[in-house]
Amino acid sequence: MDTTVWIILAVAVLVVVVVGLVLARRSRRGAGEVGPGDAQTGGEIPAFPPSTGEPADPGAIDGVVITHPHGAIQKPENVASRLVRLRARLARSGALGQALLAVLGRDHLDEAAWEELEETLLQADLGIDPTTRILTELRTRIRVDGTKDPAQVRSILRELLLAEVDPTMDRTLHTQRHVLGGSAEDPDSVVYFPATFLMVGVNGTGKTTTAGKLARLLVAEDKTVLLGAADTFRAAAADQLQTWGERVGVDVVRSDREGADPASVAHDAVLRGARDGVDVVIVDTAGRLQNKSGLMDELGKITRVVTKRAPVAESLLVLDATTGQNGLRQARVFAEVAQLTGIVLTKLDGSAKGGIVVAVQRELGIPVKLVGLGEGPDDLAPFDPETFVDALLG
Structure with missing residues (x-):
């Protein structure tokens, strides 16, 4: 067989391969795949099949990297145990x-x-x-x-x-999945949407770390969790979140390029969570300075995109307990944009500044739901009013 025939055969094989890849890609897009630009254009979220709870193909979402945990997975401390330990720590301080x-x-x-x-x-x-x-x-x-x-x-x-x-305030974390459709007669037709948590707050409050600690807390309560790295302006934030995912054994959705649209990443994380049938998707956002209107608008965009299918279950403002009245000013601005449902107080190692709990709740009518009392991976616990007041009084 001469050289010309070999060349013709090689070209034919190449054409078949290219056509096959194109058809497969179109098939995936038609089945509900979301590209990196879909959330930016504000279009409708494509339909997706009923969640079976089985992991989806890691490459199913364009422009997004699904990082899977590997190595040794740490077992999170259960809630009851960490409450006892944190109560003692708060009392000592x-x-x-x-x-x-x-x-x-x-x-x-x-x-x-x-x-x-x-x-x-x-x-x-x-x-x-x-x-x-x-x-x-x-x-x-x-x-x-x-x-x-x-x-x-x-x-x-x-x-x-x-x-x-105010011990009467609802401090429950709402982790119930949202039912999108289907009928009782046909259980297989029911489509579930994960409870979506948005973590918001300015830089330096420990927001990304809190997102990782919250994932550990939920896993300790037997919830399945997916993390979304929507802080695309700081590469270290996505790496930090991925490290937390590896610690606790949960996947992380992050962009494959720096500076990607945060709303698109958040959208893809929530869609991925729906496909995988997870209970909760925790979306970490960039540290928004309250005097930066553009960044606050971006946070509003993330909220709008995520809520196209179901309401955000929790929008948690992470506040540094040591910032005092400045923390109240931050809370007011975020409340206007993110429709806050709860507050996480970090760095409450010393209860000398614990009065901020009262001040921020009175200001916004929003409960403190979680407190962080240290740097350890399990130093985050649900806020208990009686325990807190007893600790304040020694």
Whole structure:
């Protein structure tokens, strides 16, 4: 066979391969595959088949890399155990409680003592109005009851602080999957959409780390989780999130190029979660500065894209507990854009600034749902009002 015939055969084989790849790609797109530009154009999210809970093809979404965990997977600490440990840690750091009890333990509370109490509560970022309410009621109760017993005064103060923290607020993390369609007669036709969590907040609050810790917390509660690295402006953020995924054994959806559209990555992560049948998708967003209108608009875009099929289950604002009133200003701006459902307070290692819990809840009417009390992977736990107040008072 001469050289010309070999060349013709080689060209024919190449054409067959190229045509086959093109047809396969069109078939995948027709079945609901999403390209990197779909979320940017604001088009409708394509339909996808009912979730079976089986992992989808890692290459099913264009422009997105699905990183799978490998190596040794760490077993997260269960919720009950971490609550006991964190309660002890918070109690040991009760600087506010020590200051309050030093005053309340005196035989007589004169005006200087009351001024000292006021200063202590204000320095703890409790806020002017809550501080005024607490001290006014405390003085009234002491006068009416005629008590000078420090233990009784402490008990009254505990009651008043607990009322300010408001134990009646719903602090549940809503992890139930959203039912999109189908019928009871045909269970196989039911399509589930994962509960989507958006993590928002400014740089430096520990937002990406909190997203990883939250994934561990949910896995410890037997939830299946997928992480979405929508902070595409900082390559280290996606790498950091991937490391958390490897620790706990969950996949991470991230862009294959720096500076990709965050809304597109968030959209693809949620779609991937629906296809894989996971319970919760946690989307980490870039640190938005409240005075950067463009970045805040981007966060609004992420929210709009993600909610095309189902509402966001949780929009959690991550706040640094040590930032005080500046944290309140951040919260106000984010509440306007992200429709916040809860707050995560990080760096609450010392409870001297614990009054921010009261201040931010009163300001926004949004509950603190989680607190971080350390740098360890399991140093994140649900917020419990009674435990917190007891720790404040030592």
